[in-house]
Amino acid sequence: MTLGLRTARRGPMIPVLRYRSLDPHTTRGAPRRPMPFPTFARHCGLIAASGRRPMTVSGYVASLGVSSAPKNPIVITFDDGGAETMNALRRLAEWGLTATVFVTSSRVGDPGYFHRADLHRIRGLGIEIGGSGHTGRPLNELARTDVIAELTLSRRRLAVATGDEPRTFAYPGGGYDLSVRQLVISAGYSSACAVRDVLSHPADDRFALARLTVDATTPDSRLLAWLEGVGRSEPHPAPPRGHAPRLPRVARSAGPFRPRLGRSELRLPGSAAASGAIAGATASPSPVHATATSASPDSTAGPDAPPSPHLTPSPDLTPSPDSAKNVAPVAPCTPGGISSADAAAGSVGAESETVRATARRER
16 A cells, blocks of 8 residues: 555656666776676566566656656666676576666776777767766765866767767766755766666655665565566655755844944942032033123133133132142042042143133233
8 A cells, every 4th residue: 555655646656777787897996796697688688578578767857747748658778887797688688578778887898897889889889978087986085176087088088089978977986065066967877877876766856866776686576576667765856946955944032233343441349439429510511601601702812812701700719829739639539430640630721711701801
């Protein structure tokens, strides 16, 4: 029942088989036992008898969403190869099957690997040739510039060797990430294959198609189950186009912008009272100052002008000419208030101004 729900949601299960080279010492990684040729010949018979329609990777991807697409396709792929793999491809063509062979461009012509003439024979069999990087190193372990070089050199070298640019790509060792996937798209490929060892489906990511690895230890019963569409599958849709992922927005309280210009000044005990006293002294001018500011415009005529009738000095604020010598002592500074030097300077300045104003009036 679960399998039926998955099939209804994602469509029919598509086996994309991944065969590695049938030649020894032609694949990178840990040593392994290559598949014997009789085993592969038996697999060809099972695939042909399954009733599935063999397709290349590019042909399968191009048929997605088309009404005339085959109902039960199957895709066969090979990673690397040599002389023994060439014999396997000939047997595949004898059964009326097709496949896609992924080639590492820098190894073409090496001992035990495909030669340039082999690539032309492969194309003559109706088998597609795809790229698998220039050196075969896992792309998700390389820097961005190295990944671009791997993709560019592989595509150009294979285009020169075969006369046609490859349209599909296989991640070496199956290693990739979102950045590598985007670079493969930018390089001009129309599809790409991963590994993942699960069944594919029409909603699968066409730039990370799931493949099932078939080796010498794979029993025939498992291969038959895959051909019937029975096996494990997982969703892997492509990211939606034109919609970048957005992070959830954190709610913040609204209010005016208040920049923090630095730490507040350290205030000593009693500084608040002192600051209030200073502010009061500034806001309430002295009687002399208030009297001077209330004078008429005639008081600014000059030193020899007669005193204005509007200016009426207070009797207790009329010092003698010698009052400048008898300056009252400065009161000490209260804790946290104005310093004694500043208070003395302010008192002397106020008394001197009073003496000068009185001298002008007596003249």
